[in-house]
Amino acid sequence: MTSDELAYMPLSDLATHLRSGKLSPVELVRTYLDRIERTNRELNAFISVARDDALKKAKKAENDIRNGNYRGPLHGIPYACKDLFLTRNLKTTAGSRVLADWVPDHDAAAIERIDLAGGILLGKTNLHEFAYGATGENAHYGTAVNPDDTTRLAGGSSSGSAAALAAGLSAFTLGTDTGGSTRAPAALCGVVGFKPTYGRVSTYATIPYCWSLDHVGIFSRTAEDAAIILQVLAGHDPRDPSSANVSVPSYAQMLSKNLRGCRIGIPRQFFFERLDSEIEAAARRAMRLCEAKGATLTEVDIPPMEKSRTVSLVIQLPEVLSYHSRYLPQKKHLYGPDLLAGMALGQCLLAEHYVRAKRMVEWYRRQIAQTFQEIDILLTPACPITAPKVGAAFVTDQIGKEAVGNAITRFTSFFNMTGHPAIAIPCGKHQNGLPMGIQLVARHFKEDVLLGAAHVLERCLRDA
Numbered sequence: 001m002t003s004d005e006l007a008y009m010p011l012s013d014l015a016t017h018l019r020s021g022k023l024s025p026v027e028l029v030r031t032y033l034d035r036i037e038r039t040n041r042e043l044n045a046f047i048s049v050a051r052d053d054a055l056k057k058a059k060k061a062e063n064d065i066r067n068g069n070y071r072g073p074l075h076g077i078p079y080a081c082k083d084l085f086l087t088r089n090l091k092t093t094a095g096s097r098v099l100a101d102w103v104p105d106h107d108a109a110a111i112e113r114i115d116l117a118g119g120i121l122l123g124k125t126n127l128h129e130f131a132y133g134a135t136g137e138n139a140h141y142g143t144a145v146n147p148d149d150t151t152r153l154a155g156g157s158s159s160g161s162a163a164a165l166a167a168g169l170s171a172f173t174l175g176t177d178t179g180g181s182t183r184a185p186a187a188l189c190g191v192v193g194f195k196p197t198y199g200r201v202s203t204y205a206t207i208p209y210c211w212s213l214d215h216v217g218i219f220s221r222t223a224e225d226a227a228i229i230l231q232v233l234a235g236h237d238p239r240d241p242s243s244a245n246v247s248v249p250s251y252a253q254m255l256s257k258n259l260r261g262c263r264i265g266i267p268r269q270f271f272f273e274r275l276d277s278e279i280e281a282a283a284r285r286a287m288r289l290c291e292a293k294g295a296t297l298t299e300v301d302i303p304p305m306e307k308s309r310t311v312s313l314v315i316q317l318p319e320v321l322s323y324h325s326r327y328l329p330q331k332k333h334l335y336g337p338d339l340l341a342g343m344a345l346g347q348c349l350l351a352e353h354y355v356r357a358k359r360m361v362e363w364y365r366r367q368i369a370q371t372f373q374e375i376d377i378l379l380t381p382a383c384p385i386t387a388p389k390v391g392a393a394f395v396t397d398q399i400g401k402e403a404v405g406n407a408i409t410r411f412t413s414f415f416n417m418t419g420h421p422a423i424a425i426p427c428g429k430h431q432n433g434l435p436m437g438i439q440l441v442a443r444h445f446k447e448d449v450l451l452g453a454a455h456v457l458e459r460c461l462r463d464a
Contacts (some may be wrong), residue, residue, distance in 0.1 A: 006031045007168030011225040014171055015073035018065060025065070025076030025120065028171075029058040032078050032122055036169050042150060044142035045164040047083050048091050049123035054078065057120045064118070073228050075118030081174040082161050083124035084131060085111055086205040094207050095127040097140050097334040098327050109202035109237050110174055110216055117232045122170055126160030131176060131209040132320065132339045133157055134184060134405035135388075139336055143390055146189055148434055152387035155185030155408055157209075158217060162189040165219045172229055175217040178209045179312060180412025182217025183424035187382035187437025188408070190426045192454070194218040194226040197445050198419030199244030201230070202237035210319040211242070212358075213312065213416040223425065223454035227251035230447060249448050256452035260294030264453075265375035270305040271411055274397050275384045279436045282427040283381045286438050289460040290379070290453075300374060303367035307360070308414050309406065314357035315417075317346035361417045368418050372443045377453050380411050382424035382437035411439060421447045425458045 006014075006028060017023035033051055040046050061076035085108040086092050093099045107115065115121075126144040128136050136159025137143045144159035146152040147167040154163040158175025162185035165173045175182040177195040186193025194217065201216040208214055216233065220226045231252060236245040256262075266287065272280060287297055321343045324335075332340070371378070385395055385407050394401040402410075415422045422441040430436050440457070442450035 003031050003035070004168065007035055008221070010221045011077060011171050011228060012073065012222070014077060015228070018076040019070055021066065025058040025061040026055065028076065029054050029078050029120055029122070032170055035167070036122070039167060039169065042145070043147060043163050043167055044126055044144045045160040045167060045169060046080065046123045047093055047095065047126050047141050047160070050090055050121055053090070054120050054122050061118055061120065071118040074114060074232055076120065077118070077171050078120045078122050079114065079172045079174070080122045080125050080161065080164050080170040081111065082127050082158050082176055084127065084176055084207040085174060086207070087111055087121065087124065090121075090124065092124065092207070093141070094131075095129045095138050095141055096336070098331045106205060108205035109240065110206065110233055113232050125158070125164050125173060128157035128159065129336045129339050130207070130324070131157040131178060131181060132342055134180065134408040136185065137390070145390060146387045146434070148190065149387065151389060152434065153188065153390055155188040155387065157181040158185055158219070161219050162186055162191060162193070165189070165191045165221070172221075172225060173219040175219060176206065176209070177215045177217040177416065178213045178316070179416050180409035182219065183412045183422060183439060184383055184408045186219055187424045188387040188435060190435030190437075192220045192223060192226055192426070192458075193424040194220065194230070195415070195422050196230060196234065196447055197244070197421045199242050200246070200421070200445065200447065201233045202240040202243050204237055204239040208323055210316040212315050212319060215416065223423065223451050223458055224252060224255060226423070227255060227451045230451075244445070246445050251448055251451055254448040254452060255455045257456065258293045259290055259453060259456050262295040262377060262453060263375045264290055264295045264297050265300035265371065265378045266297055267302045267378065267380060268299050269302055271380040274399055274402075275381060276386065276430070278430050279381050279384065279386070282436050283379070283438050286427055286457060286461065287379065289464060290457060293456055293460060298375060300371050300378070302371055303364050305414060308364070308417070311357045311360045312413050312417055314349060314353050315361070317342055318349055318354050321346035364414070365418050368420070376442065376449055378441040380439045380441070382411060382439040383408060384410055386430045386432060386434035386436060415441055420444060421450050423450055423454050425454050425461070427461055
């Protein structure tokens with residue numbers, strides 16, 4: 001196998017080769033480390049690389065597997081994580097000068113679970129400072145760019161995680177998702193981005209952006225890979241107050257071969273407005289493929305979305321300010337201007353505004369629950385645009401100008417408020433050569449249904 005073949009191989013195939021002994025974890029880790037060394041200066045995907053530790057763990061994994069101590073499909077698999085996850089003895093910066101030299105003494109829950117499963121951490125990926133922003137632009141560590149066109153954004157806030165996977169620098173990556181920070185960059189970079197149900201995966205020891213909306217996110221090459229990773233990450237964690245004590249099914253074993261009996265809803269409002277025509281055509285094509293695989297498509301009504309971004313921000317900004325109040329007295333000068341401006345706005349919001357926004361979220365949840373009484377899956381475009389230019393402040397459509405960050409997350413942020421599981425999968429290339437993506441959403445804790453539908457559809461899209 002060539003270096004490129006290994007670098008872009010799905011996790012499921014890598015696991016088969018590692019278990020059989022046809023592939024060495026050391027060879028695989030070296031493949032990714034060499035690619036990181038060659039390309040990271042241009043891509044800015046990684047903030048730090050744990051080269052020595054990764055090679056040490058790879059050698060141990062090689063010996064364990066050879067001696068019959070195989071831990072499962074993540075054993076010997078190299079991965080990377082957004083630099084919000086605490087990592088013992090490895091710097092955790094959150095993409096900010098505020099934490100530039102911080103080395104935690106313990107791991108985040110997600111890192112603990114992957115470590116127990118035998119995964120090998122390659123390093124920490126770049127992000128928008130403290131996850132504040134959908135563009136991924138970072139003046140402190142450089143902006144992670146899109147591997148398909150390095151003059152374009154990878155999207156944010158999990159920019160480096162998306163870029164690293166898309167560039168073949170890791171077998172999978174972890175991000176976070178507060179308003180689309182996994183799904184949106186996945187769509188812009190042409191990989192799978194998956195946000196499980198709120199509370200399904202512990203956020204313990206993951207630096208928060210907004211406790212009420214934060215989810216751990218998974219970047220992978222396929223829906224099957226996402227299922228394998230979720231199997232390791234899912235489950236109750238008493239250290240996380242938001243962690244749900246809900247049974248965990250065998251996700252990979254429940255992947256579907258068709259969509260017979262699946263009821264797919266297509267929103268009548270909002271999600272097909274102000275949308276690039278090629279992205280709309282790709283989404284319509286995906287609908288036809290779903291029907292060909294046995295799904296029933298139905299147009300559905302959704303709650304009014306005009307105020308949803310405002311509602312989300314009114315929750316985000318006070319919570320951001322609350323977390324960062326510990327650093328502001330001594331380290332205010334180390335923050336970037338956009339994050340400082342957001343926290344200043346958070347100071348202007350009243351408790352009344354925050355409570356009203358939280359009540360509005362509950363109304364959204366009740367309304368969308370009614371929609372899901374009629375359907376199993378909701379299908380929408382993932383982003384209304386392809387990756388914008390680095391440094392662009394606005395994008396322009398048939399109606400007018402829109403702030404870049406608002407456009408990137410326009411179709412994703414609602415489902416952070418409602419907490420539904422959602423996945424973005426690639427649906428082809430635009431005529432400009434950039435990736436396009438579609439989004440699937442399911443009922444709470446129905447990740448098995450969601451991943452099954454995504455698995456069928458992505459195969460249809462690849463084969464069509």
